[in-house]
Amino acid sequence: MPHMAMHGLVLSLLLILLAGGAESFRICAFNAQRLAQPKLAKKSVMDTLVQILARCDITVLQEVVDSSQKTVSLLLQELNRSDKTQVLSSYQYNDTDDVFAREPFVAQFTLPSKILPNVVLVPLHTTPKDVEKELNALYDVFLDVSQRWQNEDVILLGxxxxxxxxxxxxxxxxxxxxxxAGFHWVISDGEDTTVRASTNCTYDRIVMHGQGCQTLLRAAAPFNFPRSFQLTEEEALRISDHYPVEVELSKAAQGIQPFSWAILLLLLLLPSQLG
Structure with a gap:
């Protein structure tokens, strides 16, 4: 990994699987803005983070800044878990041209749907100075993963x-x-994914590819957690300056066993160049 020698390490990817709903499931991405132990020491922050994470079946949690991994352990103590979900396969993209500040860590998950029994997640947190270059290179990641696993149902997010x-x-x-052709940016360009009233930017995105994804798509939007949890802007900024973004997929087939309460973590130590 070319950037491992850079100063500091970031635990930048945390994939969390939680309880699936009776009729649908959510896949989410959340930049938690330099999430570390001191932040979680505040009870209000911990409680709100748990509420945010528990809403989703799969969450990509970005900007966890803690090479000791103790921040993750603190979160896990507050979340129920079991071993009833499954990652089929995963790998870190081989960034031979050193394009990405944080090389994508790709994972393929089982889903409770006969129409879409599994889906690939490709998380990415770009660095602001190279956004265009990294997002164009994300197409190469899509080609790599779809060919490797023969799976066209891919969700790129973060x-x-x-x-x-x-x-x-x-x-x-x-x-x-x-x-x-085939890529659907389901978080609309006009959506605001930032907490501050002074900004209105669609930084956080979910891009879906594949007929199965499109067939099951119910809704996609940022989650305005300050409004939902009745937080002031100051209180919300203690959590993050980003909203989570989420996509809701239906479980088209009846009689499928829903996810039990579960957490599956995929942790990736990456350079601490944050955007």
Whole structure:
């Protein structure tokens, strides 16, 4: 991994599987803004984070800054768990050209649906100065994973920094993931994924590919946790300056056993260059 020698390490990816709903399941991405032990020491922060994470069946939690992994352990103590969910396979993308500040860690999950029995998640947290380059390279990651696992049902998600000063609308619309057929940006360009009232940017995204994903898609939107939990802006910023983004998929087939309460963690130590 080319960047492992850089100063500091970031525990930048935490994939959490929790209880599936009776009729649908949610896949979410959340930049928790430099999440570390001192932040979780505040009870209000811990309680709100647990509420946010417990809403989703699979969550990509980004910007966990703690090489000791104790922050993750603290979160796990507050969340129920079992071993009834399954990751079919996973790998870290081989970034031979050193394009990514944080090489994508890819995982394939089972899902409780006959129409879509499994799905691939490709999380990415871009660095603001190289947003366009990294997002175009994400198309190569898609090709790599779809060929490796023969799976076209792929969800690319995370803090893409895909708006405002980091990426103009013209450059956004010229991305390979916008011009190639089959990719659906389900978080609309006009959505605000930032907590501060002074900003209105769609940094965080979910991009879906594959007929199975499209067939089961119910809804996609940022989750305005300050409004849902009746927090002031100041209180919300203690959690993060980003909203989670989420996609809700239906369970089209009846009689499928829903997810029990479960957590599956995929942890990745990556460089601490944060955007």
């Amino acid at each position: 803090d893409f920094n895909a708006d405002c000063a980091s990426l103009t609308k013209k450059r956004l619309n010229s991305l390979l993931l916008r011009t190639k």
